[in-house]
Amino acid sequence: MHGLVKIKTTLILAVLSMNILLGAMPALLQAEPQFATIGSGDVSGIYYPTGLIIARMINDKRQAYGVRMTVESTPGSVFNVNAITAGYLEFGLVQSDKQFQAVTGRAEWTKKGPQSGLRALFSIHHxxxxxxxxxxxxxxxxxxxxxxxxxxxxxxxxxxxxxxxxxxxxxxxxxxxxxxxxxxxxxxxxxxxxxxxxxxxxxxxxxxxxxxxxxxxxxxxxxxxxxxxxxxxxxxxxxxxxxxxxxxxxxxxxxxxxxxxxxxxxIATLCTSAVVPDHVVYVVTKEVFDNFDYFKRQHPAFGDLTKEGMLQGLSAPLHPGALTYYREAGWVK
Structure with a gap:
């Protein structure tokens, strides 16, 4: 009889433990970091270190942001636009002329038509x-x-x-x-x-x-x-x-x-896709602008940057995540 009570108690504890675990699963899932990749350019150019700088800033605060970033060396702007719109990259560095041509369906996108899913965050160096x-x-x-x-x-x-x-x-x-x-x-x-x-x-x-x-x-x-x-x-x-x-x-x-x-x-610009979560885009925008002076010091090409200038040269619509930050900061009404 004593053994039977012990078995029942063990079963009850096991069921309770399972219920607690199941109840905690949504919270555990929410704690999983979101992964994002930045398409840059050739490793000998400025796009690649620019991607590394942004990724490092985000990864240094990955526990607070819940976002982890990697950087991929790519052939450059045209590749990055196509990879973003196809869902292979979450972010990409893109020349301002390529951004304009992509959203208006010109140059390399004449046959494909306007890339309506492309979104902008900010501009960087000239x-x-x-x-x-x-x-x-x-x-x-x-x-x-x-x-x-x-x-x-x-x-x-x-x-x-x-x-x-x-x-x-x-x-x-x-x-x-x-x-x-x-x-x-x-x-x-x-x-x-x-x-x-x-x-x-x-x-x-x-x-x-x-x-x-x-x-x-x-x-x-x-x-x-x-x-x-x-x-x-x-x-x-x-x-x-x-x-x-x-x-x-x-x-x-x-x-x-x-x-x-x-x-x-x-102008070099940072682009993303309309389907990338608002939170991910928000933290990238926030981290760069909230630490603007630090960001400027990371590469000589950033020496002439101004916050106002980083909102120029953008032809694609602003991503809602970036727009939320700019409204909070008073940059956009």
């Missing part, structure tokens, strides 16, 4: 379109690229269209008037030094490891201005191109005639 040419190739203007071997960049990177736009503004057909190469940006300095190309385009913030490598080789290079009436018309006809100066004297003094040159630029 990026200038750089044209680097070997001195021995005799290139001093955009027009001198005719008949030359020119790397335009990977077609799934934002810089490819920038190169095409610059060439067309000078009256050059990128398929007929030059010998085009489509290698990744990080490969261009080596191709130039090996005399396999005469020049290359690069859209990047500064300082850029790729440009530093380009000016440090045995084959001397110069930076070519991207100017002219065609460029003026390009800037006037778009919402995303601006005139700017390439800081050659500050960062790339090993170039021949190391003086700043005039060019055009775009």
């Amino acid at each position: 990026e200038s379109v750089s044209l680097v040419a070997a001195v021995d190739a005799g290139i001093e203007t955009l027009s001198d690229l005719k008949g030359k071997r020119v790397n335009l960049g990977h077609p799934r990177a934002g810089q490819y269209q920038n190169a095409v736009d610059a060439l067309k503004s000078a009256g050059l057909n990128p398929n007929r008037d030059i010998l085009p190469e489509k290698a990744k940006a990080a490969e261009a300095p080596r191709l130039l030094q090996d005399n396999r190309i005469d020049a290359f385009f690069l859209t990047a913030g500064h300082p850029s490891e790729i440009l530093t490598e380009a000016v440090s080789g045995m084959r001397k290079v110069r930076f070519i201005p991207i100017t002219g009436s065609g460029i003026d018309e390009l800037v006037a006809s778009t919402t995303y191109y601006t005139t700017t100066r390439l800081p050659v004297e500050r960062f790339y003094r090993d170039a021949k005639e190391a003086a700043d040159v005039e060019t055009v630029g775009v």
Whole structure:
């Protein structure tokens, strides 16, 4: 009899323990962290460290936020937009021109149509379109690229269209008037030094490891201005191109005639998808803006950032999570 009571007591305790565990399961599930990945760019560019900086800021507070982030190196803006809208990435760094073209169904998205699920968080650093040419190739203007071997960049990177736009503004057909190469940006300095190309385009913030490598080789290079009436018309006809100066004297003094040159630029932006949870987007926005001074110090390319400027260059609708933060902070009514 005593043994029977003991068995019943054990069963009752087991049932009670199970009920307690089942009742606690929703809370346990809520405590599970949400995972998110940022699509960046080539590891030698600025997009990759930018993604790492943001992810580290979020992961340092993962217990408070309930969010864990990773960074993936990608071919760049076009890839990131497509991966975001397909659900493979939660976030991606995207040039402002690619953001505009995606939401309006232009350029790479002409056949697909407007990418209505793309959402914006904020802008980051300015990026200038750089044209680097070997001195021995005799290139001093955009027009001198005719008949030359020119790397335009990977077609799934934002810089490819920038190169095409610059060439067309000078009256050059990128398929007929030059010998085009489509290698990744990080490969261009080596191709130039090996005399396999005469020049290359690069859209990047500064300082850029790729440009530093380009000016440090045995084959001397110069930076070519991207100017002219065609460029003026390009800037006037778009919402995303601006005139700017390439800081050659500050960062790339090993170039021949190391003086700043005039060019055009775009802005790096952080994008996401409409289906990414509001909470995840909110904490990313909040962490960067609440720790703005810290964020600025993490990379030289962020040196000129302002909070007001980080709301410029956004063509996609703001994600509700970001919008909630901006309203709380008084940035948006």
